[in-house]
Amino acid sequence: MTDRVLDWTDGVAMVVTDLHGDGDAFAAYRDRFLSLRSQGAADRLLLCGDVIHGDGPAHRDESLSILLEVIRLQEDLGPEAVVMLLGNHELPHIYGLPLSRGSIEYTPRFEVSLSQAGGAVRSQVLAFLEALPFFVRTAAGVMVTHCGASRMAALPHSRQRLLSFSHQEVLRRWEAAFSQEDTEMLRRGYEKSARVDYEQDARHYLAVQGPQDPRYWHLLRSLSYNRNDPDFGLLWETFFTRNEQDSGGEGAYRETASRFLEVWSAGAPAPQKALVAGHIAVHGGYHLVNPHHLRIASWAHAHPREAGVYLLLDCAAPVDSAADLISHLGSVFV
Ligand SMILES: [Mn+2]
Numbered sequence: 001m002t003d004r005v006l007d008w009t010d011g012v013a014m015v016v017t018d019l020h021g022d023g024d025a026f027a028a029y030r031d032r033f034l035s036l037r038s039q040g041a042a043d044r045l046l047l048c049g050d051v052i053h054g055d056g057p058a059h060r061d062e063s064l065s066i067l068l069e070v071i072r073l074q075e076d077l078g079p080e081a082v083v084m085l086l087g088n089h090e091l092p093h094i095y096g097l098p099l100s101r102g103s104i105e106y107t108p109r110f111e112v113s114l115s116q117a118g119g120a121v122r123s124q125v126l127a128f129l130e131a132l133p134f135f136v137r138t139a140a141g142v143m144v145t146h147c148g149a150s151r152m153a154a155l156p157h158s159r160q161r162l163l164s165f166s167h168q169e170v171l172r173r174w175e176a177a178f179s180q181e182d183t184e185m186l187r188r189g190y191e192k193s194a195r196v197d198y199e200q201d202a203r204h205y206l207a208v209q210g211p212q213d214p215r216y217w218h219l220l221r222s223l224s225y226n227r228n229d230p231d232f233g234l235l236w237e238t239f240f241t242r243n244e245q246d247s248g249g250e251g252a253y254r255e256t257a258s259r260f261l262e263v264w265s266a267g268a269p270a271p272q273k274a275l276v277a278g279h280i281a282v283h284g285g286y287h288l289v290n291p292h293h294l295r296i297a298s299w300a301h302a303h304p305r306e307a308g309v310y311l312l313l314d315c316a317a318p319v320d321s322a323a324d325l326i327s328h329l330g331s332v333f334v
Helices: 023-038 063-077 091-095 107-117 119-131 156-163 167-179 183-194 198-206 218-228 230-240 249-264 322-328
Strands: 005-008 012-016 044-047 082-084 135-138 142-145 274-277 286-290 293-296 310-314
Touching: 012 023, 023 044, 023 063, 023 310, 063 082, 063 107, 063 119, 091 107, 091 119, 091 167, 091 218, 091 230, 107 119, 107 198, 156 230, 156 249, 167 218, 167 230, 183 198, 183 218, 198 218, 218 230, 249 274, 249 286, 274 322, 286 322, 293 310, 293 322, 310 322
Parallel strands: 005 135, 012 044, 044 082, 142 274, 274 293
Antiparallel strands: 012 310, 135 142, 286 293
């Protein structure tokens, strides 16, 4: 079973968040990493998830080619030198679930790119996404995640479940349950509540050609079971939390972040004192959410985008607080 947490005790990691399909931004960070690496100033590139899903025009969305380049770089430089964490935008593709916000539908475009690239590329990319780690812990006491702490992931019991989380196990459970169902009845129920033809939605959300595609029922299967599956519920909260923007506000989130670090310190190379994550928009390129959490935006969530930053994290140099990291932020845009 995949270990979802990486523990790093040495080296300098260049931490980059939320590129969301922007090929130019990715190239700028990749080139900076390669140049820092050749100078001995960085050892690892750590992409914190949400590498895919641009919200601009389709021709500007380079999600798939960026992912393929990450895979290639990892093969070239080694699995410890190029690491990507799972983000909430990659997660739905593992399950064949749609993801949208307001009127923006994120998942169909990437499914189309995968289908156009062919079966071998789809399998390679899906295997890569399924194997992605969730968190990095360091001897510096800095923990890196896609989206920070959530109440559920801050429970000791959740830590055990997340450490060895298997997407395949969840999918096998759903598939076993689905195979016992009357598919026609489920389909009619779906069409009645969604007021749309199932085949039309399967084509739209999964980029399948029709009912003969082995993935044809995945949309119905996943939509039928995701709400009542406790493992998937934990996964969802872990990857979609909005931190202080969730109910409870800043005070409650400060407590959550502190408890999360405490719980995840068990088995870590050092007590974890600070959390680094992206996921949420900031003014400028970073925001000290509280003494436990530094939010960084490398591109898509920075305002303006050129205010985006990366973090050079010395995995062996202990920090006391998230504020200690601010002097280690850098820019590829100035
Ligand atoms: Mn995100």
